[in-house]
Amino acid sequence: MNRRTFLTLGGTSLFGLTWLDLLRAQQATSNPPPRARQMICVWLAGGPNHRDSFDPKPDAPAEFRGSYRTIRTNVPGIQVSELLPRLAANADKYTIIRSATTGDGRADHNKDSNYWLTANRRRVPQTPKYPTYGSVMARMRPGPSGVPNFVVLGSGSDYLVDSYLGSAYAPLVFSQQQAQAMRSMLSVPQVRLSQFQREGDLVRAFNEQRAALDRVEPILEGRDRLQQQAFDMLRSARVAQALDLSRENSRNLERYGASNTNRGRGGRGFCESVIIARRLIEIGVPFVHVEFGGWDAHDNNDAVMSDKFPSVDMAVAALLEDLHQSGLLRTTIVALLGEMGRTPWPQGGGGRGSDHWPTQFVVLAGGGFRGGAVVGATDYRAAEITDRRYSVESFARTVYTQLGINPDHELMTTDGRPLKIVTQDAPLIREALA
Numbered sequence: 001m002n003r004r005t006f007l008t009l010g011g012t013s014l015f016g017l018t019w020l021d022l023l024r025a026q027q028a029t030s031n032p033p034p035r036a037r038q039m040i041c042v043w044l045a046g047g048p049n050h051r052d053s054f055d056p057k058p059d060a061p062a063e064f065r066g067s068y069r070t071i072r073t074n075v076p077g078i079q080v081s082e083l084l085p086r087l088a089a090n091a092d093k094y095t096i097i098r099s100a101t102t103g104d105g106r107a108d109h110n111k112d113s114n115y116w117l118t119a120n121r122r123r124v125p126q127t128p129k130y131p132t133y134g135s136v137m138a139r140m141r142p143g144p145s146g147v148p149n150f151v152v153l154g155s156g157s158d159y160l161v162d163s164y165l166g167s168a169y170a171p172l173v174f175s176q177q178q179a180q181a182m183r184s185m186l187s188v189p190q191v192r193l194s195q196f197q198r199e200g201d202l203v204r205a206f207n208e209q210r211a212a213l214d215r216v217e218p219i220l221e222g223r224d225r226l227q228q229q230a231f232d233m234l235r236s237a238r239v240a241q242a243l244d245l246s247r248e249n250s251r252n253l254e255r256y257g258a259s260n261t262n263r264g265r266g267g268r269g270f271c272e273s274v275i276i277a278r279r280l281i282e283i284g285v286p287f288v289h290v291e292f293g294g295w296d297a298h299d300n301n302d303a304v305m306s307d308k309f310p311s312v313d314m315a316v317a318a319l320l321e322d323l324h325q326s327g328l329l330r331t332t333i334v335a336l337l338g339e340m341g342r343t344p345w346p347q348g349g350g351g352r353g354s355d356h357w358p359t360q361f362v363v364l365a366g367g368g369f370r371g372g373a374v375v376g377a378t379d380y381r382a383a384e385i386t387d388r389r390y391s392v393e394s395f396a397r398t399v400y401t402q403l404g405i406n407p408d409h410e411l412m413t414t415d416g417r418p419l420k421i422v423t424q425d426a427p428l429i430r431e432a433l434a
Contacts, residue, residue, distance in 0.1 A: 034404025036367025037141070037331045040277050040288045041133065042316060044308075044338035045113065045155070046295030049354055051344045051382040052305045054361040055098045056081050064344055064381040067302050075372035083309040086317035092372040093320045093329065094336075094365035095432040099376025099385045102340065102358045102392060112339040114159045119396030119407075119422045128413050131163035133399065134287035136421055138169040140405050143286040147239060148172045151280055153273040154291030164413035171289065174243075174276075242279035245272060255321075257314035267311030274315035278322055281332055295338060299349035312336070320365055333367035333402060344382040359385055362395060368402045368434055375431045393426035401428060 051057060051066050056079055058070040069082040073091035080088050080096075087094075102112050114122050118130035131139070134150035142149050150171040152160055161170050241247060245258070253259045257271035270292040277288040292312065297304040316336055323329035341360035347353055359378060365371070376388040400407040400421065407422040 031140075031404055031406045031409065032401050034141075035331075035402045036333045037403075038143075038281050038284075038286050038288075038328075039133065039137065039333040039335065039367070039399070039403065040281060040290065040319070041117075042274070042312070042334070042336045043117070043154075043289060043291045044295050044312070044336070045291055045293035046297075047338045047340035047342060047356060047360070048295045048309070048312075049297065049301060049305055049342040049344075050098070050357075050359065050361040050378075051342070052301070053081050053084060053309060054096045054363060055378060055382050057344070057380060057382050060380050060382075063346075066344075068305075078372065078374055081309070083305060084313045086313045090317050090320050093324060094334075094363050095370050095373040095375060097362040097364065097375045097390060097395075097429065097432060098378055099388050100337070100360050100362045100390055100392075100395060101385060113157065115392055116337065116339055116395075117159060118163075119393055120424070128164040128417070128419070129159070129162050130419075131165045131169065131411070132160055132289075133396075134160070134171055134289055135163050135165050135169040136400070136405065136411075137287040137403065138171075139165055139411065140409070141286055141403060144284045147280075147283055147285050149285070150287045150289075151277075151285055152289045152291065153276060154270075154289075155293060157291075160289065164415075164417075164419070165411065166414050238283040242283050242285075243276060245275060248275055252318070255314065255318040257311050257318075262311060262314075267308065270311055271315040274319050278319055281323070281328060282326070297342060298353045298355065300352045301342065301346070301349075301354040302352065323366060329366040331367060333369065333399060334363075334365040335399070336363040337361070341382075357383075359383065364399075364432055369432050370434045373432065375429060388431065390429050391426050393422055393424045394429050396422050397426055398429045398432065402433075 049066075051064075052068055056068070056070040057065055058079070066081075070079045071082050071085065071088055072079055073088040075091045078091050078096070080091070102115055111122075114130075117132045119133075120127075120130040122128075122130060134152070138149035148171075150169070152171040152173040154175065161173065163169070245253070248258075250259070252275070254261070256275050258268055258275055260268075262268040262271060270290070273290045273292075277290050280288050292308070295304060295308060316334070320329065320334060323332055323334070338360065341357040342354035343357045345354075347355040359382070376390065377386050378384060379386050397407045405421065408420050410418040410420055412418055
């Protein structure tokens with residue numbers, strides 16, 4: 001077929017379908033079958049020390065061994081740091097990737113946070129603002145009506161909120177104070193639901209008059225989507241209940257580290273957020289991002305790790321136990337990672353600190369990932385990768401595939417450019433899959 005014939009046929013229909021419709025249908029069927037429907041990303045901003053957590057080196061010389069003992073897990077042959085006793089007892093529920101890396105000789109906060117959470121390197125200003133996993137989920141795998149598609153608990157950094165998909169797929173960001181305020185607003189309606197429904201219908205009818213114009217501008221369309229989402233949430237008791245920690249019994253609060261006894265730096269607030277994340281998953285929210293910052297241990301590595309890892313240990317272990325008990329772990333991915341590792345030798349802080357390092361751990365559970373497994377290895381210092389080196393793109397492509405999203409699917413930017421979800425090719429981490 002020559003170009004002229006192709007263009008002619010492209011504007012006609014075949015049994016009511018244009019060629020563009022057929023191509024779109026073909027692309028839609030190219031997505032892999034999903035093993036997972038939801039995801040929680042526990043993001044340890046600042047970079048936790050991999051040697052002092054999931055990649056201990058008990059046989060290394062003293063200067064590389066670190067300050068913490070190595071303990072056995074409930075899976076023979078797998079060991080972790082003594083800072084993680086509860087997660088050690090649940091090692092049969094997750095895979096540890098010890099050979100994850102950004103590939104850089106020197107890690108950088110802003111660059112690597114954006115890279116890990118979008119799976120694409122951004123070279124400002126030449127490349128667009130790539131969407132994070134939550135925004136892609138909101139676009140490709142939206143949840144049921146009445147609940148948000150993408151929720152951030154903690155700091156809503158720019159790279160989580162702002163992307164080329166526009167505001168329609170941005171997250172709802174809740175700090176602890178905002179969550180409490182939202183719970184109050186949803187729990188005590190200011191107007192009767194019947195009246196609110198009528199007002200919502202009136203606004204919707206007005207918006208329909210300009211819908212044809214708004215659809216050509218994604219930002220305006222996004223505003224309409226957010227309006228509708230707000231109406232749906234205000235009518236939904238499920239969101240209010242998910243945010244209401246008074247519904248958790250005292251034993252559960254203790255298990256998650258969300259009781260008054262946890263007085264670590266931000267630890268209790270983080271543990272409360274993990275409970276809320278579980279409750280949001282239970283009502284059908286597709287993607288929840290939980291942020292726990294402050295891991296930058298330049299001055300005193302041991303002080304930061306011993307202060308913060310106990311909260312991670314309690315909260316994430318309890319999360320895995322509860323999702324497993326309810327059956328939701330089969331269809332929910334839980335990812336635990338930070339933007340980097342730390343130097344496996346003292347650096348800074350008068351010999352007590354640790355600097356940025358590109359080698360790091362990633363923990364993956366549920367959603368078709370294996371339990372009780374370790375992928376990759378580092379040398380005796382936990383410095384260089386010696387087996388099965390995996391990039392950020394491999395992590396992303398594996399996660400998207402489990403979620404039933406083709407990482408090569410093209411999304412349109414707000415200025416009309418088609419871009420693959422993950423722009424660079426990379427192998428899947430098949431050793432981590434069940």
